[in-house]
Every structure is written in C-alpha cells, then in structure tokens.
Amino acid sequence: MPHMRLFDQILDSRHVFLSGIMSRMILFLFLLSLPLTGLSAPPLFARFTTDRNSITADEAFQLTLSIYVAGGNLDKQVSISGMPAPTNLLVRSFEELPAETTILEGLAYEVRSFRTWARASHAGPLTLAPQLNATLIQTSRSFFLMQESRRPVRIPTESFSLTIRPLPVTGRPLRFSGLVGKYSFSATAAPLDIALGDLITLTLTVEGDWIPDDFVMSGIEGTPCLKEYAPIIAKEECFPVKHVTRQTVVPQDPSCTAIPPLSFCYFDTGSGTYIVKTVGPFPITYHAERVLTRQPYSSSRIAVETNKTSSLSGKGKIRPSPESAWHSRWRRLSGNREVTLRGTGDVSIRLAPAESSSELFTLKPGIVVNVESKREGWLRISCQKGIGWLRNVDIQE
Secondary structure, eight states: OHHHHHHHHHHHHHHHHHHHHHHHHHHHHHHHTSOTTOSSOOOEEEEEEESOSOEETTBEEEEEEEEEESSSEEEEEEEEEOOOOTTTEEEOOOEEOOOEEEEETTEEEEEEEEEEEEEEOSSEEEEEOOEEEEEEEEEEEETTEEEEEEEEEEEOBOOEEEEEEOOOOTTOOTTOOOOBSOEEEEEEEEOOEEOTTOOEEEEEEEEESOOOTTOOOOOOOOOTTEEEOOOEEOGGGOBTTEEEEEEEEEESSTTOOEEOOEEEEEEETTTTEEEEEEEOOEEOEEOOOOOOSSOOOOHHHHHHHHHHHOOBOTTSOBOOOHHHHHHHHHHHHHOOEEEEEOSSSOEEEESSSSTTSOEEEEEOTTOEEEEEEEETTEEEEEETTEEEEEEGGGEEO
C-alpha cells in the first residue's frame, strides 16, 4: 500500500539522522579526552642582560637572567650550573623578581627574572652559557576532568658575551685600594685630648658598590713620632657594601701635634679616573698628667688610721672608721684596684705599652699604685708621679 511505503521511508530517514548524531557525540567525547597542550613541548628559553654596556675589571654590575615560557608554567625551583669560575666572575646569590608577561612573535610568554650582582676579575672576553634545569608544569583535560603533569626540562640559554675593559695604568696611585665603582670614605680619631701614654683609635669606613671579603684597608704607616699597631677589621660591622677598619696609635713624644691625614683611593667608573679621598689631619691636644686626689692605698697607713679612729662595740668587734669604709666602697664602685710593685730594682714606667716606648719615670719596689686599665700584658697605672704603663710581671696582687 502506498501509505505503508511512505511510513517505512520516514523510519529509515530517522534512523540515519539518529546514527549521525551518535557518531558526532562519540567524536566530540574523544576530542575532549585529548590533552589541550598537545604532544610537543611549549616554547621555552632563557637569556642574560646587564644594567650597563661598558664594564671595567673589578667593577660590580647587575646581571639579570630571564626565563621565557609559553603554554605552561615552571616550578618554583630552577637550578643553574656551568657559570664561569669564581676566579673569572664572582656572582652573589640570585634574587627572584616579580613575574611579568610579554608578547613575542605573536605568542604570550610568562617571564620569570632573577637578578644578582656580579664582578669580573680579569679584562677580556667573557661568555655566559650556563645550563638551566627546572620542572615544567602542563595542564591537560580528559573528558570533563583537568589533569596536571610535571616533567623535568633543560632550558635552552642564549649565549651571552661581555667584553671587560682593563683598568688604566696611567695615573694609578701607588696606594690604589683595588676597588672600582662608586665609593665613599670617612675617618675619625679619638680621643684627641690626651695625656702622655693614652691610646688613640682611628676608625676608617668605606662604603660603596661591592667590597670583597678579602679587602684590607691600609692605615697609618711609618710616622716617626707614633707607635702604630696593625689595623684590625671590625668584622661585626662589615657587609658586602661596607667595610670598617680600626687602628690604634700612641704618640711617642709631645712634639707629635697631629695624626697625619688618612686617604683612600679607588677607580671611579663614571669619570674614568682614579679618585683619592683624604680626611684629616687630626690635631692632638695634650693636658697635664693626672695625679691621684687621694693618697695611694697602704696597709700600714690604714692600720694606723683604724687604730686611731675605730672604737670597740659592745660585743668586742672593731668597727672600721668612716674613711676606710668609704675607701672600700669607692674601690668596689670604680672597678679600680691597687697593686704593689715588686722586684730588686727600680721599675720603669713607660709612655706606651711597649718595651721600645720612652721611659717617663721610675718607681721603687714596694710602692702601691692604682691600676686603671690593662692591655696585652701591660697595666696603665697612676700614682703621685703621674700616669704610665708598666709590665704585668712587675706587680704583686
């Protein structure tokens, strides 16, 4: 019958239509199961830059390493190896900067940058081609789920070359410090109002771009009227950009009226010249030797005074006189102590704590003196004759 044939044709067309929908659905689900990033690695590379075009040997400069990645992310940890030896290039620890984004050749890149200070030790060509290793993080989608994969990658690094200029020989002072860049210098001397035998401390401070760990600041040398001790680095006050040195000197004669000027020389990369900075001289003022305002302690003298002024209490005990009690309290509060000189001959009291120092006066064995300070086997004492230094072995407690 005609209408029956028409009905069969309609059923066949619906079957074909439904089959097409099912096949498209299956294909769509299959495509969803494929990773979004594909099978190939994303564009990934690194490059170096510096903060200046011209660099001089021993000059500190900023070195920046930037890593570019598109279509993925890098793990926090990035390792670097194959940098030049420290004898050619000194590099401090890298500090990571905030991440940025940029467009290169139509691709969107995430840029991770790491900055440090570097210092080339020798003039000539210098090439940086280190090896970078990191972990690449990629995201994929399977059906309706997001998945994260991690795999180690080696980051290709663009070769980077520098030409390090030598320091000029012409005009280089004999006392050139070896520092190159921008630096400041200050110096102080104290005390400058002294008596013979007092010590004067010189403090020399250098601040600037980069101060190596092995840097040594030279102090005063070869001044005839001064006894000079070797400079000492104040390590607790030193940093990569600051250096503090102290030196002790002792005037040997009142004719020494000033500490000579202190100088510091460095090469200034801005002007391209050697700069010498000088501080001083430092005038010295001498005052008269101080003498004791009280009689030196003597056990026999105190015994006599005690017998004269002490009285017996009701329990038979001896009470010390007010003067001797004050004397004892004063010794405890001042921190000073009194000692007796010993030996078979006169004891030399010197201007400074050294055998080569000039002799101020002598004292007889058995005399009691007041100890004000100590220094390396020597005692600074005061008595009626004045103030000076004697050896520790010449006294008895």
